[in-house]
Amino acid sequence: MAAAAAADAERGGRHILRGFVSRDLCKELEFIHRSCGAVGYRPGVLSTTLLHLAATDCAHLLLPFLPVRDRLRDTVESLFACDFALFVEFTALISWCKGASIGWHSDDNKPYLKQRDFAAVCYLNNHGKDFKGGIFHFQDGEPSAVVPFAGDVVIYTADRRNVHCVDEVIEGERLTLTLWFTRDSAHDEDAKLLSLLSHQPSSNNNFNNPNCFLPSPASNNMYWFSNEKSGFDIRCARVQFLGYSFLTTSDLKDSSSDQSIEPFEQLNNPLTLARGDEVFDMKFINSLHALQVLQFYYWKASELAAARSEAIENSESPQLSFRFRTSTDMEICLPCDRELAENTLGCSCYEEAKVFTDSNDLSLAVVAWENYSCKLRRDLLSLMPHWLPNQSIFFADPSELRMYNG
Ligand SMILES: O=C(O)CCC(=O)C(=O)O
Numbered sequence: 001m002a003a004a005a006a007a008d009a010e011r012g013g014r015h016i017l018r019g020f021v022s023r024d025l026c027k028e029l030e031f032i033h034r035s036c037g038a039v040g041y042r043p044g045v046l047s048t049t050l051l052h053l054a055a056t057d058c059a060h061l062l063l064p065f066l067p068v069r070d071r072l073r074d075t076v077e078s079l080f081a082c083d084f085a086l087f088v089e090f091t092a093l094i095s096w097c098k099g100a101s102i103g104w105h106s107d108d109n110k111p112y113l114k115q116r117d118f119a120a121v122c123y124l125n126n127h128g129k130d131f132k133g134g135i136f137h138f139q140d141g142e143p144s145a146v147v148p149f150a151g152d153v154v155i156y157t158a159d160r161r162n163v164h165c166v167d168e169v170i171e172g173e174r175l176t177l178t179l180w181f182t183r184d185s186a187h188d189e190d191a192k193l194l195s196l197l198s199h200q201p202s203s204n205n206n207f208n209n210p211n212c213f214l215p216s217p218a219s220n221n222m223y224w225f226s227n228e229k230s231g232f233d234i235r236c237a238r239v240q241f242l243g244y245s246f247l248t249t250s251d252l253k254d255s256s257s258d259q260s261i262e263p264f265e266q267l268n269n270p271l272t273l274a275r276g277d278e279v280f281d282m283k284f285i286n287s288l289h290a291l292q293v294l295q296f297y298y299w300k301a302s303e304l305a306a307a308r309s310e311a312i313e314n315s316e317s318p319q320l321s322f323r324f325r326t327s328t329d330m331e332i333c334l335p336c337d338r339e340l341a342e343n344t345l346g347c348s349c350y351e352e353a354k355v356f357t358d359s360n361d362l363s364l365a366v367v368a369w370e371n372y373s374c375k376l377r378r379d380l381l382s383l384m385p386h387w388l389p390n391q392s393i394f395f396a397d398p399s400e401l402r403m404y405n406g
């Protein structure tokens, strides 16, 4: 087995593993990307890197990545019979929007990418259903093409033996979890992440702080998607696709209702969500907070609907969380090329979502999202003391660690 793997590596091995990532994890990572993603490293591409999550106070959202990240590293080490330690160089969720493509290249083809030894690209959604185009090709040898299917992973060496390209995406958003691995410890992603995490203000590491899982936006230009002529804010576009908009309202009784504040800045202040004439009666700390709750609601729509019908059956009165819009409720109006946004990120699945979801479930989503975030935050705080002395980020069962820690 080891000999076969070594021979494979000699030939510039490549592997396709079907069903490597569970469907549930694909959906969870999609939720993270749609609530936290920012503009990416090439035109038409959005990304959520682990460093970006850590830098925007969402370090707890690293946890869902860790089991699959560890498993991928182990798999690469064994497939290529590595007799050296392998480090993760880079981990990101990457979406390729309409118009995005990449021509023939190897992944180590720039002087600053020479440390890359292996690549793993996990597909999180489906060609044909969620997007069109976006097929992966190897220039020589077999397989010559990989059609992205949720859960599958393609693994290959990052050098000239695996020159590849991706066809232009014609429609929808093609989502991947992409990792590169290196044998050079100087490029270890974990060290960068740990340095960022250990330098965060102590209030963020304190689980007793009720705001410890609330996101902080990066700079506004990180959310501005543009072509040569116009652009749109990714956060605004994502809430619009689910049928909502951001609103400042005088009821919030703070600076957010001050209309002299520049619209982009209003996205970083308290705001709420509206759906047509209805206003959600809850204040969110900023647009990312509102977006995260809304995407959580979209992710968990069927579970939330079931929870609601159970509440009705048990004659627990459903929460009335919407009120009618008044003249003091002001929509946050940003320059936005709606057509570009729809063309870039649009997908028929959003139309289905609008019919499927019930606005009353949004208040259930707020509670469920808080529980989800609190649990991850607690797990993160259990794991941190084990990561720091090892200088490495790994997954372990946090409940066992808590027992062990007393
Ligand atoms: O997403 C893919 O299928 C491959 C992406 C790629 O080649 C790259 O990012 O270098």
Ligand SMILES: [Fe+2]
Residues within 6 Å of the ligand: 105, 106, 107, 164
């Ligand atoms: Fe590539």
